[in-house]
Amino acid sequence: MRSACAAVFIAVFVCAGVSRADDRPSLGLTLNASTGTHEESTGRQSVPLLPIPLFDLRVPFKQFELEVEGVPSFGPVGYDSGIAAATRSTKISYAFGTLRYRIPNTRWSAGLGALVYNQETVTKRTFPAACPGGCSTPQTVTITEDDRSRVGGMRYEIGYAIPLSEQRSLSLQVGVAPSMHATIHEMISSFTQTFDEPESSSQVDGQLRYAVRTRSVTWAYGIRYINYLAHFDSNGALSDRNTLVMPFVGVSFPLGR
Numbered sequence: 001m002r003s004a005c006a007a008v009f010i011a012v013f014v015c016a017g018v019s020r021a022d023d024r025p026s027l028g029l030t031l032n033a034s035t036g037t038h039e040e041s042t043g044r045q046s047v048p049l050l051p052i053p054l055f056d057l058r059v060p061f062k063q064f065e066l067e068v069e070g071v072p073s074f075g076p077v078g079y080d081s082g083i084a085a086a087t088r089s090t091k092i093s094y095a096f097g098t099l100r101y102r103i104p105n106t107r108w109s110a111g112l113g114a115l116v117y118n119q120e121t122v123t124k125r126t127f128p129a130a131c132p133g134g135c136s137t138p139q140t141v142t143i144t145e146d147d148r149s150r151v152g153g154m155r156y157e158i159g160y161a162i163p164l165s166e167q168r169s170l171s172l173q174v175g176v177a178p179s180m181h182a183t184i185h186e187m188i189s190s191f192t193q194t195f196d197e198p199e200s201s202s203q204v205d206g207q208l209r210y211a212v213r214t215r216s217v218t219w220a221y222g223i224r225y226i227n228y229l230a231h232f233d234s235n236g237a238l239s240d241r242n243t244l245v246m247p248f249v250g251v252s253f254p255l256g257r
Contacts, residue, residue: 028252
């Protein structure tokens with residue numbers, strides 16, 4: 001995923017059941033204040049602070065919970081490219097699904113699922129143009145590089161939940177996607193050139209979440225952390241690395257009675 005992954009990504013739609021609000025299926029939305037760094041071979045840049053909306057559906061049944069989460073196509077978001085006379089912007093979308101098992105008589109849970117990122121990064125570089133014989137006014141030429149990719153893989157999760165009262169809870173989830181794969185499709189407009197470059201990546205993510213349940217909704221507050229690392233398959237060189245910290249606030253609505 002060759003991008004600033006700035007937006008990335010994440011909503012919290014909360015829990016489900018039969019008689020209690022937190023035991024029923026639910027839909028939710030969170031706003032995530034995404035900030036962090038993006039690194040490529042050209043250097044490291046700061047990701048702009050953005051309020052990223054994320055959507056989530058949770059459906060519990062017995063000791064299990066199915067969660068589907070995602071961000072629709074977001075952007076393009078402009079940011080520092082780290083390259084002189086160049087501008088860059090990224091558009092990204094994200095989808096995640098997991099089946100979570102709550103281990104009986106413990107506070108632990110374990111989950112297995114998959115995640116997918118889609119991204120498009122556009123870099124525009126401006127150079128002085130050659131002007132044989134001299135020019136009355138400076139001339140420039142702009143080269144546009146368009147990188148697109150879809151990266152996905154399996155994600156493994158472990159969680160720990162602490163009930164603080166009937167209405168309040170604190171939970172921690174840590175996920176690992178050890179092997180994800182993508183092919184970067186790169187187009188350079190000025191030269192009408194295209195390249196396809198396979199890459200491999202991995203991700204570690206975590207979430208600390210504090211939830212307060214009322215009669216009709218559940219409010220959630222917390223922070224997320226994402227560390228994504230990708231290398232080119234051909235030579236093992238760094239493709240990109242994204243480290244994000246995302247404080248969030250969200251609300252979810254139980255479905256059914």
